[in-house]
Amino acid sequence: MVVRYPHTAIVSVPATTVTDGKFASESNTTTEISGRFEPSEGISRVQDPDGEYTAIKARFFTKSEQITGAEKLTFNGETFRIHRWHQYQTHSEIWLA
Numbered sequence: 373m374v375v376r377y378p379h380t381a382i383v384s385v386p387a388t389t390v391t392d393g394k395f396a397s398e399s400n401t402t403t404e405i406s407g408r409f410e411p412s413e414g415i416s417r418v419q420d421p422d423g424e425y426t427a428i429k430a431r432f433f434t435k436s437e438q439i440t441g442a443e444k445l446t447f448n449g450e451t452f453r454i455h456r457w458h459q460y461q462t463h464s465e466i467w468l469a
Contacts, residue, residue, distance in 0.1 A: 379409045381432055383454075384444040407434030407466075409447050418455070418467070426455055432466040 385401045409432050416428040429452060432445060438459045445452050445468060452468035 377406045377408050377434065379432075379447065380404060380406050381409065381434075381445050381447040383439050383442045384446070385439060385441045386443060403439060405434050405436040407432050407436070426469050428455060428467050428469060430468045432468060434464050434466065435462070436464060438464055 381404070383403045383405055385403070387399050387401055389397045389399070409430060411430045412428050417425045418428060419425055430447075432447065438457045442454055442457065445454055445466060454466055455469040456467040458465045458467075
């Protein structure tokens with residue numbers, strides 16, 4: 373039987389603590405999600421709203437819902453910046469830069 377989501381990744385959400393209006397500390401909250409990692413083949417670029425282009429290195433497909441504030445995804449020891457997280461009815465697609 374084929375496993376649709378065979379991979380595991382860690383999503384990081386930065387959290388900043390402010391005390392009395394001053395920066396106190398910064399930490400990361402991590403969540404483990406299962407999915408399918410697919411590296412980009414060839415050149416895959418998307419245009420940002422400001423007109424600049426960003427190279428998409430990979431995509432991660434998952435049944436997990438979008439995590440608000442997520443900035444980084446780590447898979448097999450490599451950390452990627454989350455460029456876009458598309459939430460569909462049955463799954464999510466995360467574009468990694």
